[in-house]
Amino acid sequence: MKKVLLGTTALVAAAAFAGIGVAQADDEMMAEPISVSVGGYYTAAIINADTGDASRGHSIQQNNEFNIGGSTTLDNGMTAGVRARLTTNDYEHSDEREVFFSGGFGSIHMGNIEGAAQQMDTWVPGNSAAIGGIKSPWFGGIMGGWTTNAIMNEDSTKIVYFAPSFNGLGVAVSYAPENSTASYASDSTADGHNSEQITAALSYSMDVGGGSVSANIGTEMYTAEADAAGNVGDDPSGMRYGLVVSIDQIGIGGAIYEQEIGDTTNTYSTYGISWSEGPMMVGIQYGSNEQGEASTTQTAFNINYNMGPGVDLGLQAANIEPEGGGGYSQILLGTWFAF
Secondary structure (H helix, E strand, O other): OHHHHHHHHHHHHHHHHHHHHHHHHHOOOOOOOOOOEEEEEEEEEEEEEEEOOOOOOEEEEEEEEEEEEEEOOOOOOEEEEEEEEOOOOOOOOOOEEEEEEOOOOEEEEEEEOOOOOHHHHOOOOOOOOOOOOOEEEEEOOOOHHHOOOOOOOOEEEEEEEOOOOOOOEEEEEEEEEEOOOOOOOOOOOOOOOOEEEEEEOOOEEEEOOOEEEEEEEEEEEEEEEOOOOOOOOOOEEEEEEEEEEEOOOOOEEEEEEEEEEOEEEEEEEEEEEEEEEEOOEEEEEEEEEEHHHHHEEEEEEEEEEEEEOEEEEEEEEEEEEEEEEEEEEEEEEEEEEEE
């Protein structure tokens, strides 16, 4: 399958660059240079959560990203572009970055980006733009398992292909040779970690009466490398499923992400329902995080209010219950600025 994926990518790329050569042979070039724009978000929250004996019981947290990118339409009709996501967070200063080509053939992306299955994943209803939810956490104790790939760095350097959408059906594949976001990644097959990620995904959406239905399924395959002693474990794998139904102001749905790592199975599931009226959204979510024999369940009540273009307020009341005790509740008040 790896040879098929790489061969298909090479054919598409060759056709694309052949088109560029034809366009450059013309006497007059009409394409404009890439024009770069800046966007992003900044979110901050006050949190009340007593997580244990050493807990202060409250904190102030923040998160931000600045997206720099641009594109141009070439004379052969293709679009070429670049995107970089930078942050001023103390734990990282850059996140995703990529170059891409798109046209009638679909789109090809290369860089530090998520794989096809993760990009096509389902986001269940009930998230607050300002503070997130169970599956898309910004702050506090709400689990981050959904946004963390325990098998391999989710932003490892890779190539991703999205086929043109047909009657609501989307198809995508991706390949990452190395578990690394380094600019000059190693080609070693004996680093002792998981590598050679191959993912494929299908998504479908359609309008039904006064609502819509969307669904996805994705698979992830990896290769386990030998460690310093020459030991090689089982090849890990992952599966993603999701379904969301929206009718007028109500949305309901769920999503599951399963990871097989050796003899351990990790399962992340989340379900949600939301009601929206004008600038107001109210949602309830339930999530389960099962990692081997350990599990944690979480329930969150989220409210989001849009104050105006790019400005939201969010309120969350959540309960976190690890198996074996030690559960706690949290109240969170946050704001979101998008630009």
